[in-house]
Amino acid sequence: MGGRNSVLLSSVVRILILKPSALGDVVQALPVARLLRRFHSGAEIDWWIESRLAPLLEHDPDITRLVLFHRQRWSAPWRWHEAVQSVLELRAARYDLVLDLQALARSSLVAWLSNPMLVVGLDDPREGAPAFYDVRVPRPSEHAHAIDWYLDVLRAIHVPVEWDFEWLPKKPDAAARLEALMPENGTQWIAIQPGANWANKRWPPEHFAALVKHVSSALSNVRFVILGGTTDRALGRIVCSAAPEMCMDMTGNTTLPELVECLRRCVVLVGNDSGPMHIAAALGKPVIAMFGPTDPRRTGPYRQTERVLQLDLPCVPCMSKRCRISRRMACLRDLSPEIAARTLIELLNNSRLRPRRTAEFGLQLDFPMIIP
Incomplete structure (x- = not known):
C-alpha cells in the first residue's frame, strides 16, 4: 500500500x-x-x-x-x-x-x-x-x-502486531459477584458449555453428563459450572443430573461480563465450538473442545487446538449448519465421553496447569487431535 x-x-x-x-x-x-x-x-x-x-x-x-x-x-x-x-x-x-x-x-x-x-x-x-x-x-x-x-x-495498514496487551480486561463488578458464587478453597472449577449456535455443533448433553460423572468420581477436588444462555437451560439440567451436588447450573443466569469473569475463575473449559470457547481461549485457559462440522484450524481455540477432539470421518468438516448424512451427527455422537474425560483428567493432574500468558499467543499453531 x-x-x-x-x-x-x-x-x-x-x-x-x-x-x-x-x-x-x-x-x-x-x-x-x-x-x-x-x-x-x-x-x-x-x-x-x-x-x-x-x-x-x-x-x-x-x-x-x-x-x-x-x-x-x-x-x-x-x-x-x-x-x-x-x-x-x-x-x-x-x-x-x-x-x-x-x-x-x-x-x-x-x-x-x-x-x-x-x-x-x-x-x-x-x-x-x-x-x-x-x-x-x-x-x-x-x-x-x-x-x-x-x-x-x-x-x-502498517500496524505492528505484538502480543503485549490484555485480551479481556477484568470487570470488577462482575468479578466480585463470581468470586462470591465460586469460592476456590482448593476447588478446581471446570466450565462446561453444552450449547452452540448451530444444533449440529452440539456434543450430546448426555455425553457431557457422562463426562461429569466420570471425572467427579475420579477427582474429589473439582466442581462444575454449566454455562449457556436461556435456550441452553434444558441442556444444563441434563448435564447437572449426572452429579447434582458437584454442579452449579448458570445457564441463562449470567451477563456477558459475568460469563467472562466466571471463565476467568475456572481452570479449564470443556465445550463445543462456541462463543464461551473463544472467551476461555482469550483468557489463556486450557480448552477441551468438541468439533464436528467446523474446521478447528480456522475457528478453533486460538493457539491450542492440540486439545480439540474431532473424529476422522469422510464428511468432516462439512462446514454446514445441517447434517445431511444418514447417521445424523455421527461426527459428534460417536465422539466418546470416555476419551474426553480421560483428556480432562490428564490435564487436571498436570501440576504445571496455568493460564496462558498473552505473549504466548505468538507461538506456533498446534494441530487438533484427530480420532480415528
Whole structure:
C-alpha cells in the first residue's frame, strides 16, 4: 500500500471497526482494537456491534464509542428509518478508516455508506463484500485461523502486531459477584458449555453428563459450572443430573461480563465450538473442545487446538449448519465421553496447569487431535 493511502494512514484520527456478531467472532477481533490503540494512541476507535453483545465491550479501555446495530428491531419495516438515521450518524462522524472484519453484504454496505477516507476489509467473496473496499486483505492460507486473518488486516495498514496487551480486561463488578458464587478453597472449577449456535455443533448433553460423572468420581477436588444462555437451560439440567451436588447450573443466569469473569475463575473449559470457547481461549485457559462440522484450524481455540477432539470421518468438516448424512451427527455422537474425560483428567493432574500468558499467543499453531 502506498501513495495517498500511506499518507492517510499516518494521520488517522477516527477509526470504525465493523464486527457486529457473533460472540466468539467479536472476542477474536478484539486484538485488532488493542493493537490499533497502541499504534494510534490518540485516535477515536468506535465499534459497530449488535446491541445484545454490547455489554461485552462496554467501558472497554481501548474503545471510544459503541455504535449499536439493532438487528431484531430493525428487521421490521416500520423501524427502517432508525437504521437510516444510524448510517447518517456514521457519515457525520467522518471516519478516516473503516475496517470491515465481518465481510458480509450488510457490513460492507455500511462501510461504504459511512463514506470514510479508506475502507479495508477481508477478501471474502461469499456475499460480494470486497467490491466495497479500497484495500482487500486475503486469508493468509486456506486453513489460517480467523484471528491471523484479522491480524493481517493490521499488517496491511502498517500496524505492528505484538502480543503485549490484555485480551479481556477484568470487570470488577462482575468479578466480585463470581468470586462470591465460586469460592476456590482448593476447588478446581471446570466450565462446561453444552450449547452452540448451530444444533449440529452440539456434543450430546448426555455425553457431557457422562463426562461429569466420570471425572467427579475420579477427582474429589473439582466442581462444575454449566454455562449457556436461556435456550441452553434444558441442556444444563441434563448435564447437572449426572452429579447434582458437584454442579452449579448458570445457564441463562449470567451477563456477558459475568460469563467472562466466571471463565476467568475456572481452570479449564470443556465445550463445543462456541462463543464461551473463544472467551476461555482469550483468557489463556486450557480448552477441551468438541468439533464436528467446523474446521478447528480456522475457528478453533486460538493457539491450542492440540486439545480439540474431532473424529476422522469422510464428511468432516462439512462446514454446514445441517447434517445431511444418514447417521445424523455421527461426527459428534460417536465422539466418546470416555476419551474426553480421560483428556480432562490428564490435564487436571498436570501440576504445571496455568493460564496462558498473552505473549504466548505468538507461538506456533498446534494441530487438533484427530480420532480415528
